[in-house]
Amino acid sequence: MLKHRVIPCVLLKDWQLTKSVGFEEFRTIGHPKVTAKVYNKRNVDELIVLDIDASSSQKDINFKTLSDIAKECFMPLTLGGGITSLEDINKLLIIGADKISLNTIAIKRPDFIKEASNKFGSQCIVVSIDVIKQNKKYKVFNKNLGVIEDLDLLEWAKECEALGAGEILLTSVNNDGKQCGYDTELISLISKEITIPIIANGGAAEPMDAIKAIKSGADAIAAASIFHFTQYTPQSIKKALLKEGIAVRI
Amino acid sequence: MIAIVDYGMGNATSVKKAFDALKVESIITSNKEDLKLANKILIPGVGSFGDAVDALHKLDIFQTIKDEVLLQKKPILGICLGMQLLAESSEESIDKKGFGFIQTTCKKFDITLKVPHVGWNNITHNNSILFKNIPNESDFYFVHSYHFEEALLEASSSLEYGYTFTPSIEKQNIFGVQFHPEKSQKYGLELLKNFGDL
Numbered sequence: 127m128l129k130h131r132v133i134p135c136v137l138l139k140d141w142q143l144t145k146s147v148g149f150e151e152f153r154t155i156g157h158p159k160v161t162a163k164v165y166n167k168r169n170v171d172e173l174i175v176l177d178i179d180a181s182s183s184q185k186d187i188n189f190k191t192l193s194d195i196a197k198e199c200f201m202p203l204t205l206g207g208g209i210t211s212l213e214d215i216n217k218l219l220i221i222g223a224d225k226i227s228l229n230t231i232a233i234k235r236p237d238f239i240k241e242a243s244n245k246f247g248s249q250c251i252v253v254s255i256d257v258i259k260q261n262k263k264y265k266v267f268n269k270n271l272g273v274i275e276d277l278d279l280l281e282w283a284k285e286c287e288a289l290g291a292g293e294i295l296l297t298s299v300n301n302d303g304k305q306c307g308y309d310t311e312l313i314s315l316i317s318k319e320i321t322i323p324i325i326a327n328g329g330a331a332e333p334m335d336a337i338k339a340i341k342s343g344a345d346a347i348a349a350a351s352i353f354h355f356t357q358y359t360p361q362s363i364k365k366a367l368l369k370e371g372i373a374v375r376i
Numbered sequence: 377m378i379a380i381v382d383y384g385m386g387n388a389t390s391v392k393k394a395f396d397a398l399k400v401e402s403i404i405t406s407n408k409e410d411l412k413l414a415n416k417i418l419i420p421g422v423g424s425f426g427d428a429v430d431a432l433h434k435l436d437i438f439q440t441i442k443d444e445v446l447l448q449k450k451p452i453l454g455i456c457l458g459m460q461l462l463a464e465s466s467e468e469s470i471d472k473k474g475f476g477f478i479q480t481t482c483k484k485f486d487i488t489l490k491v492p493h494v495g496w497n498n499i500t501h502n503n504s505i506l507f508k509n510i511p512n513e514s515d516f517y518f519v520h521s522y523h524f525e526e527a528l529l530e531a532s533s534s535l536e537y538g539y540t541f542t543p544s545i546e547k548q549n550i551f552g553v554q555f556h557p558e559k560s561q562k563y564g565l566e567l568l569k570n571f572g573d574l
Contacts, residue, residue: 127497128497128537129498129515166561196390197393200558200560200564201517201560202517220389221389222387222390222393224519224559321490375498
């Protein structure tokens, strides 16, 4: 049986791996290579690393550091941040990425999702959707572009799937780094609209949050703070999921 | 030394770094002489069957690999598309011929479940030499749309995804795994180590 995944999701900023809080403050997690090594040792199902320097300051993608990270990973690795061309994707795959996460370019030019999935296969293309809740309404958000008022969230999720995205990394901006639990209402809303897997991100504080997210329709859960600022490990979360009868790789 | 065949399809680097971590000597190559010098051959691969066959012919190493495996009896491990190339043909590219080490045609998944089959899934293995020290029902990482049929004579494991298929084969010096050992954490590395120890 296919397994539900528990995935550390971290940001590369100023040559360090960090974790954001509400997309604004950043807490340093550690040295990229060392942190990747620790995740690998802990037998995580997958790792997501987003190069936010490349995405927000329009610097070049930090291939060197991402490559150092990839060298430590013997599990599927998703890389993203600052991608502007198919050539960027190709380079990231060559250094050892298995999947590529798209965000800003997908919003600016949705057809890029199609071009990328046609060339590399949909299993390789993850579209990252950041969602902000304002006045009880969910809106598509982007760190560089702000709230995208003319993009309806549900329509956007469906469009991403139609264009060939293989997975959606669904992040709640409000819950990001707050350790207040996943936004299960959001997960449930999106999972009813699309058939591709959803990786829920933002808010995990304890194993129960992972259970709730998966029961709300998430295929996988991503997290960072819980692994670095609490006693929980990916393995302890998976053990809790297993106890609930949810298939995981132990 | 293991020759990891570089034919521009898929990630030879990931396999190389796994062997490096295991301290097993390997090189990435598309050179005939290297293939003849190596004592084992590994074919990685992501992409389509037809493109892979064409690429191997274009590099003029298709026959070399075949000879090294059939005449010199060198152990070969095909990973993912590399396993499919061990077959005679594939529904993906019906006009192309694979190595034909295993007499079968790769099928496309004909199921209601999601295709490609992507993610961690547990296999039931028969303790073939590649699965030494790997508990049965261990999970491996899969990404594929085509597969070997179930109950092949050469099957060394089985897996149900929509229906039962063959995720790994073993026939004398010929080995294939549909999953990615280089991405399957400790048991994946164990499998590569077992191949290195042959």
